[in-house]
Amino acid sequence: MAPAGRKKVLHKIADLIEAEALALTVLGVRDNGTEINMALKAEAGSAAGTFRYYAEALDKVYGEIAPTAPNVLGLIHRDPVGVVGAIVPWNFPLMIGAWKLAPALAAGNSVVLKPAETASLSLLRLADICAEAGLPDGVLNVVTGPGHITGEALALSMDVDVLVFTGSGATGRRLLEYSARSNLKRVYLELGGKSPNVVFADAPDLDLAAKTSAMGIFRNSGQVCVAGSRLLVEASVHDDFVARVAHHAAALQVGDPLDLNSHIGAVNSETQLAGNLGFVSDAVAEGATLALGGNRILQDTGGTYMEPTIVTGVAPHHRLAQQEVFGPVLAVTPFTTDAEAITIANSTDYGLSAGVWTASLPRAHKMIRAIRAGIVHVNTYGGSDNTVPLGGVKQSGNGHDKSLHAMDKYLDLKTAWIQL
Template sequence: MLTKQNWVERAENVEVEWRAFIDGSYVEAQSGKTREKINPADGSVLANVADCEAADVDLAVAAARKAFESGEWAESGPRHRREVLVAFADLIVAHTEELALLITLDMGKPISDSIGEVGSSARAVRFYAEAIDKVAGQVMPTEPEFVTLVTKEAAGVAACITPWNYPLSQVCQKIAPALAVGNSVLLKPSERAPLVAIRLAALAAEAGIPAGVLNVLPGLGSTAGQAISLHMDVDKISFTGSTGVGKKLLQAAGQSNLKSVSLECGGKSPNIVHRDARGLEEVAKVAAEVAFVNQGEMCNAGTRLLVHEDIYDEFMGHLAAASQGWLPGDPLDPTAKTGAMVDAAHVAAVSSYVESGLSEGAKIVVGGKSEGNYFEPTIFEGVSNSMRIASEEIFGPVLSVIKYSSLDEAIRIANDTQYGLAAAIWTTDLHTAHSASRKLRAGVVYVNCYDVAEMSTPFGGFKQSGLGREKSLMAMEEFSETKSTWIKF
């Protein structure tokens, strides 16, 4: 394993690609504009990244459409697409250390987490590569003079708009199913962490993905993202990010060509610890982890912790102790469990929530302070569900603890939110587990666990947490159109 000094030396000599990737080549933005990309850990300038706008989007869409219509990728056999995507996954693994370093320098997470993210990204690509020739159509029961086929086709030009908190795995979870079914892809990574996505494009080309089939457009959401959302020749948008932006994308789809939109948006996930939960010290360790891992910058983080009054005092003691294991450290230190927040603006936003919690009467048990772009794990108690810290997504290491007296009350509080991404219940009673999991209004419910995942299992939310599902074979359907073909004898 590389030491901290090894990583520091590599960081000092890292080569960063900063240009857009359009039609198989790296190119500057047509305007020549760039945006400074800062390392959140130390404030150094990593690169001046191409700042793409509407003109660049037009070029990329034209390249993607041309590639799609040529059929070189869309109409290639499943064996060929599988082989190329397997080669792509192999290249991601081969470049693990390079890609992990770009993730850490770009958005501040610990290098050990970034290495894990590269691994999960490769597994996502490999999953959809292996799924290509496993998904079949149907022959439907119709009148005997007909053979009626139901088949899936690529949507066409698919735009993937991805967030900064998992800048590689979120990319791969979108582009892999999109490519697997034959789409041409426009990838717009977050302007807060675009570097690993830009580098990924070259690996895709090296694996054999044809020119125009994968294009990467760094730029602002308000310019490049808006141009994509309103473009009349984009057939599909898959977005992960805030609920507010998700709503704007739906509006843009209606204003333009009614392009299909799938959304994985925000969350304020409840994590319920019932009075009969077993092993409270271990449960507290998990509760701290799922609130503070990745600097709390995680959409399904368990940021509303509901604890039964009978076990409240004991549990809070365990929780305070567990939180000390999540103090931030140098992102290039392999032993660090959390690193820097993505930028100063985000630190300010999280700080404003801490101030709001105090002004509304909640009490800080642990943390609450920041230094530079590093934020302490923070725990509030005395929280009511109406407070901003309990009702709004903070996207930082801030945990709100709510005491409850009955399971019905806990379920009511848990569901009293605009979101519905994830929820959890800790209990040893089988009836409680089944009853709660049925009543919790969330796309993913964890029982006696939290944040477990496999590529085989769909992920997505209820209510304002989004539309559609990521991961699993369902993600391939998100990037497909359904066609019924009637053949008469």
């Protein structure tokens, strides 16, 4: 299909997503428990914007003419890779699905999309929407099923040229093994993080920093890849700042994700909740202090809910400081110098996101350069859009979602060397 045709289809997909944004969001919330106030923007709203972004981007991606001798013409073509396999998680299925699907389609590929087995409803509806928008039959296939069956088959397929995945490190390792066992397909992984949020005593507004830091970990019950799950606080303001964060966290209402008054929805499953609580009990056993929460919340409607939880005195080597919880659990660690903050921030295997709060511009730039992360927020946490890439370093993965850089995964470079 010519670029103009692909553009028209992607814009139509965005139109249809916007037309039934509430229905799509409710489908997702019933699956994964995200509070609907957040999900409306993060799921349907974000997905529509992503399709529009790549609709407008696709005909701005050009080939190149190489500088060569006068009697030679060197052309560099950008061709679609062919078939893309995409495996997406349960926390934001529509948003992350769009991050994979829109640039892959914009580049001219076909896609086999596998949702998480606990959150497939919104992506199944998206497949219908794509067909209604004029996407040719077979260009998008949404295939459900458990990871060890459907995901494995997709990763081992000799007909899949590129595999993209957002999820756990353990699964990411298996996908790399499957690539080696099959056709050596390229594999791009976003594997989560243990993101440090570093607060200096000279932060321009400590209360704003506290409120933003609370939402940076507790929204969607902490089930966010870039969540600021490690709070590093300069010792001179540590007690005051932790009290401020606890004050804002205690005011958050946890409850039915379809209730507009709920600030925080449900934990995804009983298994996830049990894991969250286990992290907290282990941290306390290692000498940390439970400053807020730490318990399951029982609701008349049933379901899996957990209190926003703050644990202080978490040593950098503790499990709570090293491993991704993917729950509403904040680990707090004090520091005294810039160098110590950098050392602690970089002390995990992850490198997805980070935050820095300071009024010093030189310090901010120093921290941006020193912290190993794919994105560093300064005097804010979260909120980037499609104009900038999202990706990690170290064991947070490789490759990028969002921005024009995302299209690199879905295009092959082909050189034409022409003797004139």
